[in-house]
Amino acid sequence: MWLTRVFRDWGARRLVTRRTRKPCGLGNEQPTSTRQQLSSCYQPSSSTSYSKRASPPLCNFRSPIILSCRSISTEMPQLSDEKAKFTAPDGLSTKYRVEEVHRYMVDCMTAVGTPQAHAAALADVLVAADRRGHYSHGLNRLEMYVNDVKQKVCDGSAVPTITKESVSTALVHGNNGLGPVVGNFCMDLAIKKAKETGIGWVCTRGSNHYGIAGWYSMRATKEGLLGMSVTNTSPLVAPTRAKKAALGTNPISVSAPGKDGDDFVLDMATCVVAVGKIEVERRKNKPIPEGWAIDKEGQITTDANEGMHGALMPLGGPELHSGYKGYGLGMLVEVFCGIMSGGQYGPNVRKWMNTDREADLGQAFMALDPSFFAPGFEDRMSDLMNHCRNMEPADASKPVIVAGDPERQHINKVEQDGGITYHINQINDSWKLAMALGVKPME
Known part of the structure; x- marks a missing residue:
């Protein structure tokens, strides 16, 4: 358990479940107020564990590779002027402990007026994304949240x-x-x-x-x-x-x-590809695969520039390939x-x-x-997943996997490496953001 932040204690409640899992915070009794309900939601944040979870041996499935740290959609014009005043020093590390990434995220959010508990709840989600290999939704998204609160289009203190x-x-x-x-x-x-x-x-x-x-x-x-x-x-x-x-x-x-x-x-979008991937190819002056996007006239395009100004295609791509299902x-x-x-x-x-x-x-x-419903759900669930994993693959170098396996392997890699590894451009940008907000950069 790396995170030991303690929020106000609204009373710990034991939840009796079939599994030995960490309670989510809402007990069987009805909280007396909405604020109490919300506070109880923070209990996982105050005891979030990033220890290695039990999982089956995974095959040599390659973890996602970061091709680019930012896309056009994540550039914050409201902060860009401030960030432009700074130049990141050479030699910044690209690997940081999970705790340090979390600390940095919380500091950035509190710097624009977000309460500590709310900032920690946000940081929990962003760090989890990076640990799972979904880099587009982790540190890469932090500036968006900072900007929304700073520009007062999002209330960082609001309680549902x-x-x-x-x-x-x-x-x-x-x-x-x-x-x-x-x-x-x-x-x-x-x-x-x-x-x-x-x-x-x-x-x-x-x-x-x-x-x-x-x-x-x-x-x-x-x-x-x-x-x-x-x-x-x-x-x-x-x-x-x-x-x-x-x-x-x-x-x-x-x-x-x-x-x-x-x-x-299972965690999936209902479109073919994220807009950030199109931006990566645009920056490299390379074409995009057919079926990713359409141009302004609604025609399938392989031109990344046209795709950026057109629209993404739904999961499946064109109608011929069942895009209507996506x-x-x-x-x-x-x-x-x-x-x-x-x-x-x-x-x-x-x-x-x-x-x-x-x-x-x-x-x-x-x-x-x-x-x-019927007893034995977990046994049957694991049996089905293991059956699929153990099937003979069409390509011996690409074993059969199930939803969640790539993320589990990436989590294991982060733990083995002793931290999360980012693209240097991402680190340089986060350093500039720290300077613009007056907070301590990651170290």
């Missing part, structure tokens, strides 16, 4: 409130708070309801970017539950047959508990998020990185207790 609820459902208003603060609150509420009734479903509006969707589904799995989390995003994806974007990348994450912590963790999945996320919650949806969501108005994102969180 429940506006309507039943024994198994709830509608929450995020009050324009930090996405991870809202997300933790909602998933912990869903977990509490699932433990009591078998299922908990919580929708929220008034939220912001909440990091990797898998953070929230795994929060339920740590309690022995199935978890699901979905969020809408700024419109970047064109519906099948359309010329312009109308849907977000709209990620879906579903996690299911296996034996000994060997969990199934389009349907993206629409499904909107049903659960913006439409069901009453928040912004589809083309009504503000453009990516705009700070002219609140994001008002919609998100949904589900927790399901498998013990309300």
Whole structure:
């Protein structure tokens, strides 16, 4: 347990579950106030463990390689002038201890007025993304959160409130708070309801970017539950047959508990590729694969510049390759998020990185207790995953894997290396951000 930050103690509650997992904080009794509910959501943050979890031996699956530290979509014009005043020194390290990365993130957020507890909740999610190999959603995203709070388009101090609820459902208003603060609150509420009734479903509006969707589904799995989390995003994806974007990348994450912590963790966008990957190829003056993006006229393009000014394609790509299925999945996320919650949806969501108005994102969180159904869920889950892993691969150098395996291997690599390794450009940029905010850079 590397993180020992202690927040206000609202009373520890023991949760009796089928698995020996760390409680998420919401006990079986109803908290007396919304603020108490939110505070209890921080218990995992105050005792977050990044120790090595039990997992099956993995084959030599290659970890993701960072091709670029930043994309055009993550450049903060409001901070760029301040950062431009500084030049990063030569010889900065590219590997940093997990604790140090977390400390730096918290310092950056508190420097713009975010409460310590909220900053720590955000840092937990961002660090988890980098540890899992999802570098686009970790340190790379920090400046976006800093800028949103600094420009007052996101309220770093906001506390979510429940506006309507039943024994198994709830509608929450995020009050324009930090996405991870809202997300933790909602998933912990869903977990509490699932433990009591078998299922908990919580929708929220008034939220912001909440990091990797898998953070929230795994929060339920740590309690022995199935978890699901979905969020809408700024419109970047064109519906099948359309010329312009109308849907977000709209990620879906579903996690299911296996034996000994060997969990199934699906975390995927509903488009073919992230916009940052197109920017990488544009910077290298290289073409992009056919099926990644369309140009302004709605035609499939291999020109990275045209793709940046056009739209991403839904999962599957063109209609001929069943792209309409990815389009349907993206629409499904909107049903659960913006439409069901009453928040912004589809083309009504503000453009990516705009700070002219609140994001008002919609998100949904589900927790399901498998013990309300047939016994032996974890055994069957692990049996299916191991069967697939042990199948003869078509290419001996590429063993069969299941969702969650690449991330587990990357976590193991981070632990073996003694820290997270970043691209030097990412480190130089984070150093400049530290100088602009007047905080201690990572060391």
